[in-house]
Amino acid sequence: MIISNSLKFNKYKIIKIMPKSKKRGGEKAHRKRVNSRNSNIAGVQKKMQEEYSAEMTKRFEEYKKTLSADTESTEVMANEQPLNIKL
Numbered sequence: 418m419i420i421s422n423s424l425k426f427n428k429y430k431i432i433k434i435m436p437k438s439k440k441r442g443g444e445k446a447h448r449k450r451v452n453s454r455n456s457n458i459a460g461v462q463k464k465m466q467e468e469y470s471a472e473m474t475k476r477f478e479e480y481k482k483t484l485s486a487d488t489e490s491t492e493v494m495a496n497e498q499p500l501n502i503k504l
Contacts, residue, residue: 440447
């Protein structure tokens with residue numbers, strides 16, 4: 418019986434080993450593709466981070482405006498009495 422090179426026998430089960438991938442065009446072309454992919458991923462991550470930061474800054478400013486609008490209300494209601502609290 419011939420055992421395939423892609424199978425390895427463990428004490429309890431058969432383990433499949435993935436074959437080594439081919440590097441199309443050689444090592445130099447492979448490194449070029451990997452560098453291109455990594456730089457593309459890094460660029461997309463940077464762009465998404467900038468968009469996220471800009472959106473969060475915008476929402477935080479809107480939130481601060483709503484808070485300041487709530488606290489800066491100096492209008493006095495007609496039936497409102499001032500509080501006279503003595504400590």
